Amino acid sequence: MKRNPVMPYALIAVLGITLMIIIGFVGLNQMDQAGEGKEGEGEKTAEEGGGEASAANPEEIYSQTCAGCHGQDLSGQVGPNLQTIGSKLSKEDIKGIIQNGQGGMPAQNLNAEKTEAVSKWLSEKK
Incomplete structure (x- = not known):
């Protein structure tokens, strides 16, 4: 068979x-x-952070929303270099750019807490 x-x-x-x-x-x-x-x-x-339920980590927010254009080390790629942006712009100026956009950068869809955290963090880069 x-x-x-x-x-x-x-x-x-x-x-x-x-x-x-x-x-x-x-x-x-x-x-x-x-x-x-x-x-x-x-x-x-x-x-651990003292009970803050939504503590905004500016470095993490930057990595997720900004690093694609401005580089992981803030050195700039498509967008400008941000390593010394705090010496050129105030926290309020940076906050306005994040919220409204400027030049080729579109407005970012971040809540007020995240916008405040990132703008403060970037304004300290001098």
């Missing part, structure tokens, strides 16, 4: 599909666990 020549290929296909499903579930589980870990860290830092 002859064996069916398609059978080994079908077995490999079934095993491959099963393996992909298992790897997918493992990846989703790890992604969920990573998200839970980040939420826990945020709560921990808020508790």
